[in-house]
Amino acid sequence: MEERILAAAGRLFAQEGFHRTGMRRIAAEAGVSIGALYHYFPSKEEVFLAALRAEYERWLAEARRLWAEGAPAREVLRQVVELHFASLARGGERGFLVGRAWHGEVPGLRKALLALRDRYAQAVARLLAQAMDRGEIRRAHPLLTAYALLGLVESVTARAVGGDRVAAEVRREGPREVAELAWRALQPEEVRS
Amino acid sequence: MEERILAAAGRLFAQEGFHRTGMRRIAAEAGVSIGALYHYFPSKEEVFLAALRAEYERWLAEARRLWAEGAPAREVLRQVVELHFASLARGGERGFLVGRAWHGEVPGLRKALLALRDRYAQAVARLLAQAMDRGEIRRAHPLLTAYALLGLVESVTARAVGGDRVAAEVRREGPREVAELAWRALQPEEVRS
Amino acid sequence: MEERILAAAGRLFAQEGFHRTGMRRIAAEAGVSIGALYHYFPSKEEVFLAALRAEYERWLAEARRLWAEGAPAREVLRQVVELHFASLARGGERGFLVGRAWHGEVPGLRKALLALRDRYAQAVARLLAQAMDRGEIRRAHPLLTAYALLGLVESVTARAVGGDRVAAEVRREGPREVAELAWRALQPEEVRS
Amino acid sequence: MEERILAAAGRLFAQEGFHRTGMRRIAAEAGVSIGALYHYFPSKEEVFLAALRAEYERWLAEARRLWAEGAPAREVLRQVVELHFASLARGGERGFLVGRAWHGEVPGLRKALLALRDRYAQAVARLLAQAMDRGEIRRAHPLLTAYALLGLVESVTARAVGGDRVAAEVRREGPREVAELAWRALQPEEVRS
DNA sequence: TATGAATGAGAGTTCATTCAT
DNA sequence: GATGAATGAACTCTCATTCAT
Numbered sequence: 040m041e042e043r044i045l046a047a048a049g050r051l052f053a054q055e056g057f058h059r060t061g062m063r064r065i066a067a068e069a070g071v072s073i074g075a076l077y078h079y080f081p082s083k084e085e086v087f088l089a090a091l092r093a094e095y096e097r098w099l100a101e102a103r104r105l106w107a108e109g110a111p112a113r114e115v116l117r118q119v120v121e122l123h124f125a126s127l128a129r130g131g132e133r134g135f136l137v138g139r140a141w142h143g144e145v146p147g148l149r150k151a152l153l154a155l156r157d158r159y160a161q162a163v164a165r166l167l168a169q170a171m172d173r174g175e176i177r178r179a180h181p182l183l184t185a186y187a188l189l190g191l192v193e194s195v196t197a198r199a200v201g202g203d204r205v206a207a208e209v210r211r212e213g214p215r216e217v218a219e220l221a222w223r224a225l226q227p228e229e230v231r232s
Numbered sequence: 233m234e235e236r237i238l239a240a241a242g243r244l245f246a247q248e249g250f251h252r253t254g255m256r257r258i259a260a261e262a263g264v265s266i267g268a269l270y271h272y273f274p275s276k277e278e279v280f281l282a283a284l285r286a287e288y289e290r291w292l293a294e295a296r297r298l299w300a301e302g303a304p305a306r307e308v309l310r311q312v313v314e315l316h317f318a319s320l321a322r323g324g325e326r327g328f329l330v331g332r333a334w335h336g337e338v339p340g341l342r343k344a345l346l347a348l349r350d351r352y353a354q355a356v357a358r359l360l361a362q363a364m365d366r367g368e369i370r371r372a373h374p375l376l377t378a379y380a381l382l383g384l385v386e387s388v389t390a391r392a393v394g395g396d397r398v399a400a401e402v403r404r405e406g407p408r409e410v411a412e413l414a415w416r417a418l419q420p421e422e423v424r425s
Numbered sequence: 426m427e428e429r430i431l432a433a434a435g436r437l438f439a440q441e442g443f444h445r446t447g448m449r450r451i452a453a454e455a456g457v458s459i460g461a462l463y464h465y466f467p468s469k470e471e472v473f474l475a476a477l478r479a480e481y482e483r484w485l486a487e488a489r490r491l492w493a494e495g496a497p498a499r500e501v502l503r504q505v506v507e508l509h510f511a512s513l514a515r516g517g518e519r520g521f522l523v524g525r526a527w528h529g530e531v532p533g534l535r536k537a538l539l540a541l542r543d544r545y546a547q548a549v550a551r552l553l554a555q556a557m558d559r560g561e562i563r564r565a566h567p568l569l570t571a572y573a574l575l576g577l578v579e580s581v582t583a584r585a586v587g588g589d590r591v592a593a594e595v596r597r598e599g600p601r602e603v604a605e606l607a608w609r610a611l612q613p614e615e616v617r618s
Numbered sequence: 619m620e621e622r623i624l625a626a627a628g629r630l631f632a633q634e635g636f637h638r639t640g641m642r643r644i645a646a647e648a649g650v651s652i653g654a655l656y657h658y659f660p661s662k663e664e665v666f667l668a669a670l671r672a673e674y675e676r677w678l679a680e681a682r683r684l685w686a687e688g689a690p691a692r693e694v695l696r697q698v699v700e701l702h703f704a705s706l707a708r709g710g711e712r713g714f715l716v717g718r719a720w721h722g723e724v725p726g727l728r729k730a731l732l733a734l735r736d737r738y739a740q741a742v743a744r745l746l747a748q749a750m751d752r753g754e755i756r757r758a759h760p761l762l763t764a765y766a767l768l769g770l771v772e773s774v775t776a777r778a779v780g781g782d783r784v785a786a787e788v789r790r791e792g793p794r795e796v797a798e799l800a801w802r803a804l805q806p807e808e809v810r811s
Numbered sequence: 812t813a814t815g816a817a818t819g820a821g822a823g824t825t826c827a828t829t830c831a832t
Numbered sequence: 833g834a835t836g837a838a839t840g841a842a843c844t845c846t847c848a849t850t851c852a853t
Contacts, residue, residue, distance in 0.1 A: 057251075058250075058251035153391075153394070156391075157398065160391075179409060179412070179413070180405050180409050182398070182402075183388060183402060183405060183406060183409045183410070184409070184413065186387050186388045186390075186391050186402075187384045187387060187388050187409075187410060187413050188384075189387055190383040190384050190385070190386055190387020190388065190390075191380045191381075191383050191384040191387070192383070193383055193387070194379050194380060194382055194383020194384070194386070194387075195376060195379045195380050195383065197379075197383075198346075198349075198353075198379050201346070205350070205375070209375075209376060209379075212373050212376060213376060216372060216373050216376045216377070216380075217376070217380060219372070220372070220377065220380050220417045220418075221417070223416055223417045223418075223419075224413045224414070224416045224417040225413075225416075226416075
């Protein structure tokens with residue numbers, strides 16, 4: 040039941056935003072009563088936080104899996120970027136939940152959200168640090184670089200939503216261009232692709 | 233009076249977000265009555281849009297000024313990044329306003345906001361295209377690259393807000409690291425700094 | 426609880442009119458919270474419509490009961506007129522609600538109100554048509570006649586409200602005079618009372 | 619200038635009702651500034667009252683003119699009824715201003731409005747009393763009869779507004795049927811038409 | 812005289828949350 | 833555990849009226 044709630048909440052928060060999404064709507068969409076909703080989560084903010092945590096977990100798992108398979112950094116980068124764009128095609132606007140979160144749209148949650156995003160960025164930073172150690176990418180501030188990468192990818196994917204001509208073009212050219220930009224920002228000094 | 237309203241609205245929207253900011257609060261903070269507020273702007277959404285437009289205008293003016301002075305692309309990049317970080321020190325959390333906008337937090341404004349951000353991104357894209365023509369940066373999709381740069385910078389500056397240790401570190405290291413990342417993502421093939 | 430709301434709303438709308446009656450006042454008068462009010466009715470207009478429907482229903486039931494008892498047309502007329510005047514003594518200024526409705530005081534409700542009044546007038550028209558068939562009243566356009574009768578009665582009862590000398594006189598003489606006027610307007614050619 | 623204001627106000631009040639008509643709208647429609655509007659009338663209620671007075675005056679003048687021409691009561695009745703219906707075709711919904719007034723839609727004006735309507739009804743009653751004296755119509759309570767006639771006519775003309783089939787039928791059949799009903803309600807005992 | 816910028820009380824409505832059942 | 837009726841603070845927006853110019 041928690042899962043159904045989180046699935047519905049995640050979808051709604053991502054599509055409509057925190058304030059536009061009502062508890063009644065979440066309950067209805069999840070097929071539970073409001074009472075049940077409040078039985079599982081003490082407040083709307085906790086629902087949001089839980090949905091967000093679930094999304095982070097999914098992404099991180101994906102990135103770690105790729106990394107563990109031993110793919111080179113550039114390949115991991117390319118695949119993660121593609122993952123972001125693909126998530127637009129699949130679950131609609133799923134990828135946005137995270138985007139909403141770190142802009143502090145949610146009132147009393149700034150600290151909790153910052154911490155959550157930090158955890159995610161730090162996980163990315165650890166992957167980057169490993170890649171630096173192996174000499175696959177150039178040395179730089181790992182956490183800063185992680186934040187930069189997240190913003191870079193999210194900004195472009197955000198523009199890829201919609202039915203207009205530009206959005207379609209971004210969907211077509213985005214994955215390659217973004218992966219290229221990210222790779223060039225990171226690649227070691229001496230090598231040229 | 234319009235200016236005082238936009239100043240107050242810009243600050244509040246940036247700090248609190250669209251939904252957490254009430255018209256009463258804007259009026260009080262600007263030192264005007266609600267009536268006066270509605271005398272100048274027909275709705276809350278228009279206030280938001282106007283505040284956002286003003287901010288974009290400020291940024292764009294700054295970037296154009298730098299560019300017109302004939303500075304090399306890398307230098308413009310460095311200075312614009314610094315501008316973003318500096319705007320955190322000045323106007324408080326000013327930089328957030330733009331970030332909030334393009335996440336579609338505001339109900340009936342998606343189209344207007346997208347258009348506004350597009351206008352800004354296209355202005356950036358034109359600067360990039362000029363730099364490409366001069367051979368100062370490598371050839372790439374100008375609009376996509378513009379969006380990527382905006383996201384990259386905004387994501388990091390967003391983390392630079394706050395009193396915690398990491399934020400302080402980001403404020404210290406951010407300008408240099410971000411400028412470096414952006415430059416590397418853009419620099420021409422043959423040259424290495 | 427719905428009944429208490431409708432009772433309070435009917436009274437207030439009748440006394441004060443649609444625009445002068447606030448939802449807060451209705452809630453207070455009915456002894457419920459605003460929330461409860463909106464729990465039962467989606468909008469102020471729906472409250473008004475429901476109160477009006479209830480009033481129509483009461484009147485129609487009364488008229489049908491009299492008719493079903495087999496009373497002659499003139500007697501039904503007399504009793505219905507008396508019913509209108511009596512409703513002033515009981516429910517206060519109840520009779521006004523209907524009067525307010527068909528003057529289109531309520532913004533988006535013209536069509537709904539017209540339909541409601543039409544339903545009532547048509548019910549009256551059906552009774553009139555039956556009486557015509559039996560030769561109890563003269564042949565005429567039933568619906569037009571129904572509207573005429575409603576207006577005739579309502580106009581006089583409206584003047585019967587208040588503490589002034591004329592109102593008192595209208596309350597005293599009204600029932601008889603109105604019934605007489607209505608009857609004469611309707612009675613068959615050949616007969617004279 | 620007062621006349622232009624009253625013309626605009628009369629039209630708007632009649633079409634939209636008292637509360638839906640704003641002072642700004644009246645000013646705009648009359649082609650004067652709000653300041654000027656308040657220069658000529660101390661409040662919205664006074665504007666309404668003045669517009670209403672003007673309308674009453676117009677009607678009464680018409681009825682008196684007919685009467686003075688020495689037409690028989692039945693003919694006066696017929697022509698006044700037609701006047702009401704015709705006023706729908708001309709000035710739009712002009713005829714309604716009076717209808718709105720006597721339903722006490724206007725807050726602090728009940729007494730003033732009642733008095734105004736009474737003045738009108740009494741003028742009608744005087745005409746009726748004269749006709750009774752001449753034996754043209756049967757003896758009855760003149761004021762009550764006046765109110766009854768007004769209501770009868772107004773109720774039917776109110777239904778004649780609109781584009782639906784019934785409204786068209788009412789416009790076509792109404793004048794004759796209403797005049798017939800009114801005449802029968804009033805005609806002397808011994809005569810049959 | 813004439814203007815319209817400015818006022819602010821009050822309107823209808825929403826929605827996270829509670830609690831008796 | 834589960835329900836959903838009930839709550840009420842807070843929201844955006846309207847508009848009759850005032851008053852400095």
